[in-house]
Every structure is written in structure tokens, then in C-alpha cells.
Amino acid sequence: MERIAIASTGLGHVSRGIETWALDTAQALYHRGVNVTLFGAFGQTLPLEGEGVPCVSVDCLRRGDEANVVWLKRLPRFIWRLGITGSYGLEQFTFWWRLWPLLRAEKYTILHVQDPALAMWCRRFRKLGLVKTKEILAHGTEESAEFLKPFEYLQHLAPWHLEETVKRLGFSEKPRGWCALPNFVDVDTFCPVAANTGRLQQREDLRAQLGIPSESPVFLCVAAVKVFHKRIDFLIKEFANYAANEASAHLIIAGARDRETDALLELSESLGQGRIHILLNQDRADMPVLLNTADCFVLASLFEMMPIAILEALSAGLPVIANTHPVLEWMVGPGGRCVEIEQAGSLSAALASIDTEWMRAKGALARAHALSLYSTDAVIERYLNYYREVVDV
Template identity: 40%
Template sequence: MSGAPLGSEIVKAPGDYLRGERCWERATTGPNRALRVAIGSCGLGHVRRGIEAWAEDTAAALHRRGVNVSLFGGAPGPGLFESLHCMKRHRGAARSVARVFRRLGGWRYGLGSAWDVEQTTFAFFLWLQVRREYDIVHVQDPTTGKILDHLHRLGLSRPRVILANGTDESVEWLSHLSAVQELSPVAASRWPRRGGNRHPAVFCVPNFINLKTFSAGDQEVARRRIDLPANALIVLCCAAIARFHKRIDYLIREFAAFAEGYAGAAFLVVAGAREADTDAVIALGRELLGERVLFLVDLPRTEMPQLYRAVDLFVLSSLFEAFGIVLLEAMATGLPVICNDTPTFRHVVGPAGLFADISKENGLARALLAMAQPGVRGPLAQAARAHVEANFSERVVVDQLLEMYGRVAAIRPL
């Protein structure tokens, strides 16, 4: 994504790449009141994944900066957010609706899957909350963002909508929206440069992490609290406990192969959300690893910092992600990382990573054998937190979010 940044003039939507100028102050001072921002996530309160972590972290960071921000979720929870009604993706009603409408082309209008049904029903109740008094709605759920953006274009909703592309949607799908936040330069570079105006306005702003919450600590104390073996090499993976995409079954098999060739004691911890095949994945882990594996299903995020402090290295077994907040959490705690060798992972992990082709059998096992050596993982661990501080800290990224909000708010109506 190259080219000179735009000047301070108000941008006419649809726009070009919008970056470089500080617009937050211009958009929130003078005769206009301060912008009111809504952060929404339909899974917040009943799902523990990256999107929900992003919503909580973003709203909290904006609040600390004095932004007039509200956080909306899909179920009551311990956080300070407003719960809205929606048909939950894991319940029978949402699945039944999706099953019926899937045969009728439901994917075209937000009813093609149980998650689509949850997003669509959440979008309706979120619209009722934000349609008059808010200026910006910021979401990562793609169907929710699409619906709210369409309502804005119809003149039925005041706030402009920004979709943070945490689900790696295609450029073709995203091109129908008004404003898109890509999370890495790799993703942003997919957008073709064309002369004249076009939709959408595209921003490149990464995810971030709270460095006070995720920081190194006493490993021995952390292991005692979680009841982990004191003298073992402990490997951690944080991801939905499922075969599809997160490939936890592959992780288990590769760890078993690694443990056979490793002279010391090794232990695997997998922490993540429950999926339809979680029980089968856990059964595979018990079969191949016995007592050398611990599964932590739906572990509250408040307990994650202690878990990171207790382990020696972090592994992400998925072949690709749009970003990967768990990578930031691990590196902020001082952990070296093993992940697939992709441009996005290289951008996010940087000098803290050992990159391998883990699409192949024994690819991860060989990487684990290499990382088991203190001389290999030591320098990576030392570089981890500094890399996050420089590129993905709250201090660095929230400035970029405020600039993005100011630019989107300054776009003239079509």
C-alpha cells in the first residue's frame, strides 16, 4: 500500500487509501460534538475467541483515552458492556433457521449459517441502539458490518460503519462496504490502486495488546498455581479446540512425534473454545499423549496471562490467520513462537518467531525439536516483547484508530 498520504481536506467517499493526516481533532472539535463510537461483537459474553477479545480490548483502550465509547455484546458477561438479544450460534433455534434458509439462498442475506443468523439478529438490535446517536460503529463480525453499512447507505442509520477484517474476507466481498480496516500490510496490499474514487475507504491498522495485562512473571509460581510439571518443557497453543482451521489434531500428532525424539520431559497445553469436534480431539490427545497433555476448555481470558507465564514456548498450528491476537499475547509475555511460514505471520511475529512449513507431516515436530534448544529459543524470547512494544502496543495502535475514526467521520455523504 503505497502513495503519498492525503492532505487535510475532507475526503469525498468513496475514497482512496486514507492515512497520514491527523483527523481526530478536526472531526471532534469546533461546532461538532465529540464522536460517539460503538464497538460490537455478537459473540461477546458467550464465545471466547479473537473477535471477542478484540472488542473488549478496543473499547477499554478507547475509554482510557477519553473517547465516548460503548461496547455491545450478545450475552450477559462479567465485562462492562451492554447485552443485546440475538439467536446464539450454538443453540438449536439458530441452527434450525440456518438449515431452512440455506436451501433458499440464505447466504445472500445473512441466514446461511448459524453464525450468520446470530450476526443478523444481533445487527438488528444493535441498529436499534446506535441508529440515531452514534457516529461510528466498529465491528469485526462481517455479516453484522455488512447489514449496518447497508442501513447507513439507505439513510436508516446515522453512524458510519468500519469493518475490521479479522475473518480474512475477500476483496470482492469487502468491496461492497464503505470502510474497511485491514490488519496487516499483506492484507492491505491486495487492494488494487485505481484512478478516481472508489469504495471502500481502506485503512491498515493492526490489532494491539495491553502490555500491563500480558507481561512476564515468575514461571515457577505460575506452574504451581496451574498444577503443571515443574521441570518439563511446556508448549502452549491457544486456539479453538477443533480439527478444521486450527488443526489441533495435527498439533497433537506432531507433538507426539517430537516427544519421541526429545530426551527431556515435554508437556503440551491446549487452551481454547469448545467446538463440535472438541471431545474427539481431546480423545485423540489422551490416546497419543496420555498424561502429557492438558486441555483447558473455555478458559476465561482473565486467566490467560498466568497461563502464558507458566510455559516455555507458544505454537500456532493453523496455516493462516488474518492476524492472531494470541501471538501478541504470547510475545508480550516473552514467549518465542512457532508458526507457519506466511507473510502475515512474519509481519506479526517478526524476530520472535521460528517459521516452518507446518502443512507437511513432521514439519512442526522438527521445529519443536529445534526450539527445544535453549540457544535457539532464548534470542527469540528476548526479542519478543520489544517487537510488540514497538509495533502492537496500545500506545502505538490507538493513535491509528483515532485517526481512522476521524477520517471516516469526515467523509462527505455520497
């Protein structure tokens, strides 16, 4: 197999689905015997140091850092025409500027990324003859169809995304190098609490720490704690409405801090009556136990590319409640319920319509669904076949 580079500019300082995907993909490929290297802005702490996966730290102007802010102010206004937009765009460009000589010197065949500008810059440099590395963009960031159009190698995360992009661009058929391949989940790490005896005590310990009785139904949302897109304000209000008639229920929201987070903390305190718990910037290593602490997973966003949090919930045996949208319906399958949750009162009604018996039955189906469609074994071989196709094009 050729040399594969997996990269994410946020690795080492940001916790999102993109960074999780990069870590999981590099690790899965390595354990399949692939010659893979993980590139990120780690600094001195390498994320997979004990796993044997080769990791390389790439210096860049990280989003949010003072140097990034200063350079954004100094750069001429026309720089956006080159694709350098905002702090994230500058982070990606400066990361790429240090990455491309490494790709060229070490003769990497494929660069597989979810950071869109990294793929864009790799394509531009490849067209100029500066690198031979072929870029694959795993499209998870809601880029426009026009942005995606030039890419020869494009991984859509769900069949609907592929079909919609082809339709919007007016193509008669999908380009040869485009495909639909989902994210995947480690089904051994993310397993039902009954499958891991040590987790049962950890579940009780975390509930006690949060002041949640062991018999109380617990809903969990794993998402960035913000209003835009994730609609955490809507979730808080809907749960408070539901909890007014369900005295024992609790809600845990776990996710990265955002500029809107402080206002959401205040909202949860005013409406939650001590039964809404917001956990910020949790270590990924803590996520399996957090999932095992809950009984049902809920997501308030109306649209998603393919959130890994849903895969982890399904794998842990949690039924999922999400919005009615083709991608979410495809992801959840028999392992939960998708309902229209755009209007006030809709999500609270959905929560009120289920009971513990439904959660147990749907949880078992959720686990089986994850095993059959989204396990590492089910997906990673398809990645390898796609790599072979890209190399042969």
C-alpha cells in the same frame, strides 16, 4: 470525539479473537477518554461492569441456541440472498435488528466491528437513510475480496491483507477509506513472568496441577480445539513425534470446544503419554498465568488473519513458532521462527532444533517486538486518527 460503538454478537457466549478484540478495543478507547459504548449479547452479566465502560446487552438469536435452530428451519431458502447464512448469520441479523434503532436514537457516529454481517447490514441501512452511523469492518474473518469490495471503510489487520485485496480486485490503488491497522495487546497484563513476582508462584502451581515438572520445557498453543484451520490433530501428532526423543517436554493446548474436540481429546490421550494437556474454554483472566507457565508458543495453522493469541504470547516474552506466511512472519518478526509446517515431520523437526537458550534469547526479542509494534499505546492512537479520517470523508 464523536460517539463510537464497538459491537460483537458473540460477546457473552462465545470466546474467540473477535470477542477479545471488542472487549480490548472498548476498554482502550474508554481509558483514552473516548465516548464509547460496548454492545454484545451479554444477558445479565456485563463484561466490563467494574471498569466503567458503558455496556449494552442486545437480545438476539444466539448461534447454537434452540430458538436459532428452529428459526433457521422456518426461514425460506432464498433468505441467504440477503446475507443470512447459517446460525452465525441469523445471530448477526437479529442482533443488528435490535442494534440499529439504538445507533440511530443515540446518534452514534461510528460502528466498529469484526462481525462481517453487522458491518454489511449497517452499510445497507446507511445507504437507505435509516442510520447515519458509518461502519468500519475490521476484517478478521477471511471474507472474500468481492464481499469486501463495497465497503468504504475497511480495516485490514496486516499490510499483506490490504495489498492482496487491492490486487485481487484489480484496483490501481487502495480506496481512500481503507487502511492496515493491527490488533493490539495490553503489555502490562501480558508480561514476562520475571516482571511479575506473583506470577512465578502461579506458574509453579499450574505446572504442579497439570503434573508438569518445574524444569520441563513447555510448549503452548492457544487456539480453538479443532482440526479445520487450526490443525490441532497435526500439532498433537508432531509433538508426539518430537517428544519421543525429548522425554521431559510437555504441550498445553488451550482453546474453545468444537464439534471435533472429543476426537482430539482421544488422540491426545493415545499419543501424548500424559504430556499433552488440553484445557477447554479457559477464562480470559487466566490467560496471562497460562502464558507464563510456558516456555514457547506454537501455532499449527497455515494461514491467519492476525491472531491475538500470538500478540499475547510475544508480549509475555514467549518465542513463537509458526508457519512461513507473510502475515505470520510480519507478526512474529525477530521474536521466534517461521518454518514450512505443512508436511508431516516438519513441525517436530522445528521443535527439535531449538533449546532453552534459544527460547530465552528469542523471548526477550519477542517482548521488545510486542512493545514497539503491538502495545495499546502504539496502536490505539492510530485507531483514533483513523476515526477522524472516517468522520471527515
